[in-house]
Amino acid sequence: MKVNWQMTWIAVCLSAASISGQATAAPLIREEPEIARCIRQAAQGSAWLEKTLWGLRDQEAGGGGAEVANTNGTHDLGVMQVNSSWVPRLARIMRRPETRVRSWLIYDPCFNTEVARWIFLSALSQTRDYWKAVGTYHSPTARRQQRYTVSFAVHLRRRFGARLFRGAVQRQR
Numbered sequence: 653m654k655v656n657w658q659m660t661w662i663a664v665c666l667s668a669a670s671i672s673g674q675a676t677a678a679p680l681i682r683e684e685p686e687i688a689r690c691i692r693q694a695a696q697g698s699a700w701l702e703k704t705l706w707g708l709r710d711q712e713a714g715g716g717g718a719e720v721a722n723t724n725g726t727h728d729l730g731v732m733q734v735n736s737s738w739v740p741r742l743a744r745i746m747r748r749p750e751t752r753v754r755s756w757l758i759y760d761p762c763f764n765t766e767v768a769r770w771i772f773l774s775a776l777s778q779t780r781d782y783w784k785a786v787g788t789y790h791s792p793t794a795r796r797q798q799r800y801t802v803s804f805a806v807h808l809r810r811r812f813g814a815r816l817f818r819g820a821v822q823r824q825r
Contacts, residue, residue: 686761687709687731687761687765689762690731690761690762690764690765690766691705691706691709691765693762693765693766694762694765694766694768694769695769701769701773703808703811703812703816704772704786705732705765705768705769705772706808706811706812707786707804707805707807707808707811708732708768708772708786708789708804709731709732709765710807710808710810710811711790711800711803711804711807712728712731712732712733713733714728714729714730714731714732714733714764715730715731716730716731716758716759716761717730717758717759718730718731718733718758719758720733722735729754729757729758729764730757730758730759730760730761730764731761731764731765732764732765732767732768734757734764734767734768734771736754736757738757738767738771739753739754739757742757742767768789771789772785772786772789773785775788775789783801784797786800786801786804787800787801805817
């Protein structure tokens with residue numbers, strides 16, 4: 653069964669936005685339990701996806717209210733540091749103003765995590781390669797992707813232990 657990720661994502665985002673209401677002017681509390689809840693919710697019971705989202709979270713280490721400027725003029729937003737270059741596309745898909753989408757990315761950790769999930773799964777669908785999708789989450793540039801995936805793997809190993817990779821190594825042999 654082929655899943656239309658874009659349409660599924662739109663439904664999830666619209667419901668997440670309606671649950672959280674309008675983004676507030678004050679940042680949401682930046683506590684790991686709230687982020688953990690958002691990650692569990694976005695993973696929808698998928699253990700490998702939950703671990704992936706934790707890897708992205710640990711790698712990005714953003715916070716509620718975060719707007720980190722990049723040298724190319726974009727900003728990394730919120731807990732999963734979603735790049736602001738996604739805002740126009742997200743706004744078109746959701747039929748919401750860019751300012752509102754940007755605000756949700758900055759202040760709503762669950763919305764931000766759902767977008768991170770969508771970006772990763774979209775890349776996975778296109779590349780059909782887990783590590784390429786992880787790198788694509790960060791950058792379209794192969795050199796930057798490679799550095800990012802190495803660092804991402806370190807974060808996964810730190811959080812989940814070296815045993816996490818044993819099955820993958822054995823399957824490749």
